[in-house]
Every structure is written in C-alpha cells, then in structure tokens.
Amino acid sequence: MSPTALRRATSAPTSATPPTATGAVASAGTATPAVPASPLTSAGDVLRRCRELTAPALVEAIEGLHPWVAEMAGYALGLREADGTRVEHASGKGVRQALAVLGAEVVRGPARAGVPAAVAVELVHTFSLLHDDIMDGDALRRGRPSLWKAYGTGPAVLAGDALFALGVETIAVTPHAGSAIRQLTTAFGDLVSGQADDLLFAERPWTGPRAVGVGEYVTMAERKTGALLGCALALGARLAGAPDRTVARLDRAGRHLGVAFQIADDVLGIWGDPNITGKPVHGDLRQGKKTLPILAALDAAPGGGELAELLAGAGALDAAGVRRAVALVEATGARTRAEHAAHHHLTEARTLLTSPHLAPGPAAELNTLLGALSERTV
Amino acid sequence: MSPTALRRATSAPTSATPPTATGAVASAGTATPAVPASPLTSAGDVLRRCRELTAPALVEAIEGLHPWVAEMAGYALGLREADGTRVEHASGKGVRQALAVLGAEVVRGPARAGVPAAVAVELVHTFSLLHDDIMDGDALRRGRPSLWKAYGTGPAVLAGDALFALGVETIAVTPHAGSAIRQLTTAFGDLVSGQADDLLFAERPWTGPRAVGVGEYVTMAERKTGALLGCALALGARLAGAPDRTVARLDRAGRHLGVAFQIADDVLGIWGDPNITGKPVHGDLRQGKKTLPILAALDAAPGGGELAELLAGAGALDAAGVRRAVALVEATGARTRAEHAAHHHLTEARTLLTSPHLAPGPAAELNTLLGALSERTV
Numbered sequence: 001m002s003p004t005a006l007r008r009a010t011s012a013p014t015s016a017t018p019p020t021a022t023g024a025v026a027s028a029g030t031a032t033p034a035v036p037a038s039p040l041t042s043a044g045d046v047l048r049r050c051r052e053l054t055a056p057a058l059v060e061a062i063e064g065l066h067p068w069v070a071e072m073a074g075y076a077l078g079l080r081e082a083d084g085t086r087v088e089h090a091s092g093k094g095v096r097q098a099l100a101v102l103g104a105e106v107v108r109g110p111a112r113a114g115v116p117a118a119v120a121v122e123l124v125h126t127f128s129l130l131h132d133d134i135m136d137g138d139a140l141r142r143g144r145p146s147l148w149k150a151y152g153t154g155p156a157v158l159a160g161d162a163l164f165a166l167g168v169e170t171i172a173v174t175p176h177a178g179s180a181i182r183q184l185t186t187a188f189g190d191l192v193s194g195q196a197d198d199l200l201f202a203e204r205p206w207t208g209p210r211a212v213g214v215g216e217y218v219t220m221a222e223r224k225t226g227a228l229l230g231c232a233l234a235l236g237a238r239l240a241g242a243p244d245r246t247v248a249r250l251d252r253a254g255r256h257l258g259v260a261f262q263i264a265d266d267v268l269g270i271w272g273d274p275n276i277t278g279k280p281v282h283g284d285l286r287q288g289k290k291t292l293p294i295l296a297a298l299d300a301a302p303g304g305g306e307l308a309e310l311l312a313g314a315g316a317l318d319a320a321g322v323r324r325a326v327a328l329v330e331a332t333g334a335r336t337r338a339e340h341a342a343h344h345h346l347t348e349a350r351t352l353l354t355s356p357h358l359a360p361g362p363a364a365e366l367n368t369l370l371g372a373l374s375e376r377t378v
Numbered sequence: 379m380s381p382t383a384l385r386r387a388t389s390a391p392t393s394a395t396p397p398t399a400t401g402a403v404a405s406a407g408t409a410t411p412a413v414p415a416s417p418l419t420s421a422g423d424v425l426r427r428c429r430e431l432t433a434p435a436l437v438e439a440i441e442g443l444h445p446w447v448a449e450m451a452g453y454a455l456g457l458r459e460a461d462g463t464r465v466e467h468a469s470g471k472g473v474r475q476a477l478a479v480l481g482a483e484v485v486r487g488p489a490r491a492g493v494p495a496a497v498a499v500e501l502v503h504t505f506s507l508l509h510d511d512i513m514d515g516d517a518l519r520r521g522r523p524s525l526w527k528a529y530g531t532g533p534a535v536l537a538g539d540a541l542f543a544l545g546v547e548t549i550a551v552t553p554h555a556g557s558a559i560r561q562l563t564t565a566f567g568d569l570v571s572g573q574a575d576d577l578l579f580a581e582r583p584w585t586g587p588r589a590v591g592v593g594e595y596v597t598m599a600e601r602k603t604g605a606l607l608g609c610a611l612a613l614g615a616r617l618a619g620a621p622d623r624t625v626a627r628l629d630r631a632g633r634h635l636g637v638a639f640q641i642a643d644d645v646l647g648i649w650g651d652p653n654i655t656g657k658p659v660h661g662d663l664r665q666g667k668k669t670l671p672i673l674a675a676l677d678a679a680p681g682g683g684e685l686a687e688l689l690a691g692a693g694a695l696d697a698a699g700v701r702r703a704v705a706l707v708e709a710t711g712a713r714t715r716a717e718h719a720a721h722h723h724l725t726e727a728r729t730l731l732t733s734p735h736l737a738p739g740p741a742a743e744l745n746t747l748l749g750a751l752s753e754r755t756v
Binding site for chain 1: 444535544556567
C-alpha cells in the first residue's frame, strides 16, 4: 500500500467485503472456475474463487480424521458450529489458500496443481491459530469462542496437532514430496521462531541495551507472519513444477507481504477505525505490546524520554495515558516512519512479482490481493 | 511375555536396569558400535548402543532450532536441566530410537540408515508426551517438573509443535521422503485417534450399550501406543531400503508390541510393585481409568454387578473400595484374561519378526528388547 492508502484506511472506513459476486466466480461445488480469471477481478472475488476451488479438498481431508477431531477441525476452520451444524459461509478469508492457488497459476500451471498446497497451508495456519489462542489465552476467534474455550484446552491441543499432521500428509502425496515438505517445515520453523521471539519480546525492557530494535521486530514479523504467506505462494508454484529460482522469488515476495501486513496491522491498532479492524481502540497500547510505531518512536527519542516512562509505569495505561502516548509517538514522526516501512515492503513484494516469466493475469490478481490485504479492505 | 513372566514381574521385583556394561557397547561419543551386536546382548545394552548412535544426530537437529525453543527441547528430551546445564545421562530409555535402528539392521541395512528414523520418532514421541502432559495436567515427567510446569503452557505447546516439525523435516531430507513421511503422518494420525478415544472413554459409562468394549480398548491401545512403535521399526526398515511388504510386517509387529506393552502396564497398575512401576499403587483404579482388566471383568459379569456399582459410585474409591474392586476383578478371572491377551500380542509380534529374510542377530536383539519391554525390566 502507499502511505496515503494506509492513512486513508485509518481515517475513511470502506466496506469490509465487496458483496457482489461476478461471472468470474465458480459456482459452489465445481472444482474449476467457470470463467478464466480476469485482471479486473476484485480481491474479494479472487479470494472467493480460490476458496471454492479448495473447499472440496479441504472438506475431504478433514473427513478422514477421527470423528471427534474432525468435528473440532470443522469448527476451527469455520465450516461447522460447536453443535456440528454446517456453516453456510465460512468465516475465514482464506488468504493463504488463495496465495497457493495463485502461486500455481502465476507460474503458468493449472489452478488445481496448487490445491494440495492451499489445503496444507490453510490447515497449518488454522493449527497455528488454535495453538496461538491457547498460548495467548484468547477466548474469541472470528467472533466465536475459540476452540479451547468451546472444547477444552486438551482437545484443542490435540486437534491442532492433527491439523498440522494432516497438512504435512496432504503434501506428502504430491510429486517432489521431499522438497515440498522441506518448504513447509522450514516456513513452520520460522513461524515458531517468530512466535518465540514475540513471546520473549514481551519480557524485554522498553529502553537500554536489551530493548527490542526495529530490525529485530521486522525479522520477527517476517517469520511470524511472512513465512507462511511466502510458503503459500512458493508451495503452489513448486507443485506446479516451477524451478527453484522462481519458487524462492515467490517465497521472498510473500515474506515482504507479511511484514507489510504486520506493520499495517500495528498502525491500524493505534490509528485505525475499530469498525474496520474489529479490534478495540488502542488495545495493543493498553496491553503494552511492542509494535513497530512504538519501537520506532522510542528509537527516535534517545533514552525514550516521556514515552518510555509512560510505558514502563506499573500496570496498564489509562485513557489519558494512552492519549498522551499516541501524541508522543506522533510527535517523533514514528507513524509516518511505520507507514513508509509498510509501503517499502509492499513495493518489494510487488517488484518481485513483476517478471516477464510470470503469467500476467494471475500476477495482476496477486497485485490486487496484495493491495487489498495491506489496506485491510478484505 | 508369557503370562508367568508377567505374573513374576507383578510379584517378584527384579532390578530395574542391568547395571553391567558389556563389550558390545560403544564407548560414549563414537558414532558406530565398537563391536558388532551379539544376540547375547542384554536389552539395556541394546538401548544404550542405539542411544549412543542416535544422540549426535538428535543434538545436532535440536541445535538448529530457535535458542529458547532448543533449550526447552533439550529439557524435554532429558538432555538439559531447566537452567540449561547438560544432563550426563539422559533419562529416557529411548525405546523408539532403538526400534528404528534395529528396524534398519534387521533388514540387513547399516545402523546409520535408521538414524534419521530414530531421530524423527524420538522427536515425535517427545512432542506427544509434552502435549499429553498439558492435556492430562500432569505436573511431573520422569521425576522432574513437566515442561509446561517448568516453562509455562504456551511455550510448552510451541516447543512441542517445533519438535514435531523437526521430526518431519528430519525425514524430508532422506531418499523416498514422500513414502517415509506418509509412514510417519499415518502413525501420528493413529496416535491422535487413540488419544482422542482415550479422552472420550473417560466420559463413557461403565455398563450398558455405551460401555467401552474390550475390542475398542485394544484398538485404542494399538493406535495410542502401538502406532509409533510400529512406525519406528517400519521407518528404520524403509530408510534402509526394505520392500513395502517387509515394512508393513515390521509395522504390524510394533503395533502388537504396543498393545502387549499397554496391557502389561494396566496389569502392573493394579498388581505391580510400585518400586518397579514407579507409579502409586492402584492409581488407575482410584482415578476410575478404563483399563483392560476392569473392562474384561465387567465384560465377564453380565450387567457388571457389584463391581459396576462400586465404580459408578460418586467420587474416587477409598482404600476399602479399591481392595474390594481388586478382589471382584480377580474373581472374574479378568487378571488371567488380561495376562493372556498381553501374551497373545507379544507372541504375534515375535511371530512377525521370525522370518528367514530378516538378519538373525538384530532379530534376536529385537526379541530381547520386546521381552524386557513387556516385562518392564528396562
């Protein structure tokens, strides 16, 4: 996104999901899209097309699980309610499955070649959300009780484990299983490292030699958020037979997208409209979370000054403290610096996706999706 | 084991670990045994040889993890204390890693061919113990605080996830990675199903149409305990280049061993010497756990009679209740039936390992190990 676009998203709310379906969307239940993808397709349409392409394989994979575990998996994936009834419209956007399908298409492979990658990354992503909710004690996920709240911690741990194994298994039956699985486990290893760093950041001071640097933050975000986005694109391309160089290029693009997305999330967490973000205003600040705008502000003020004192104070900030902290962050220019950083990483991703070797239609769709993701309009 | 042998283990305590090392044991730090394995080797020696063969690869694999996650992994594997200091003698027996190494050797492959399988199954086993301890709320593991007690639930979930991914990755770099990984994920899927059934058994009644049958119990034990033992043998053989038929045969042998081991564990849980088992006397009975001797006793008495009434009573059994329950179980002949069932599954495992295609030396070592495992003398 451009800094202006991100600024727009933080001030002028737009409709969260385009409600109209177009002719480019396959009808439910068919395995291939009825009409070839068009560069004019909206991000919402791209996501819907890829979800519909992936859904049958995803449902089939889950049905092979132990019935109770399958019920939990269906709930976690937004396909079923806790009482087992089917959900008409799955609640997840399915960003990772879309990247996997587009990863196959952008290297001129058939969309179906990317489907096992789409299933695998969606399962691994859902698994990581399940375990994240347990780690963070989050009781809500997409407006419903999180799985551990609905079924208990033990069963939720078990269901997560099963989803991860199923994701790996989905890839193990594809050609070149070895390299494809290494792609997935490497990404997952990075995700674990990013998650571990994020947990450790919480224990570290705001200032001094042990303070978290902006560079460390970017590395954490690349691992925690970018690794699986990169893996989705790369794995789709790999299963479609792309050469290693192209696979690596797409992986890097997805990682940059992850950093852009994470920083945009941090900016919206402070200046965003809660009607768009769905999060409480200033929740991150109140919880003392080490987000990029804050780290950049502390970086700009030697010793951290008043902001550092405010943050290091005992307990959570009150409303006046939060207002003062936001004013101090803005005064250092850290908001602009964060917006520029997000823009930089999005541009890097777009540059990597600009290549005469890539199919122009899917590349255009990827660009649309990247913009919408960073602006949080899908 | 023979029913007599199991009866011996439950009445006449023997030394838990043979204290003498023999010439067949490699000196610490060398990657290959100094002397070829001999059929006269004790089970303790077999385990030690395989541990020493596997340890360098296991340590190397863990060192590639995020430092904090590696520290937790080292603690969980019994290689390090919570303060990071190295443990001289790892506390785990390493049964699964031994089965993997012997699986390679018994199909006439080099021991080193089985090492990636040994590392993978040990990592996956440790991961499942980590998550089991969280699910069951167990605060102790091998006489030390369990990982979630030492590091917190969130970090323990994360460390478990990392170990699983590392196990998969270890296999992904071997030849025939696809089929090897399917072997591992299939076993893990069974392990999850067995664990899920075990969790669900706890909620079911002792009698009536929803009661847990003896057959269901055996299926649960095969999945929960047998699947990974079978996978260890099978994966070692597969990486040594064994044909599918042999791999499947070894898998079945390991699954039977798992059932025998689980039933022996149940018998020892009621009639075993706590000095050998390391568990509180009658702990399973007091907690109302659905173990085979109890299920067999209820199966033998139509309607369950007095035993069913005792078990279905409110709260945990007191000492007199436990004594009465044990007497009732014995009166139905369920102890003998359980011992015979364990013997049957051990014999099945041994029969599957009796084949002119298998190398006699490693096959003899496997037999020694199987006996010792079932009698709990290692």
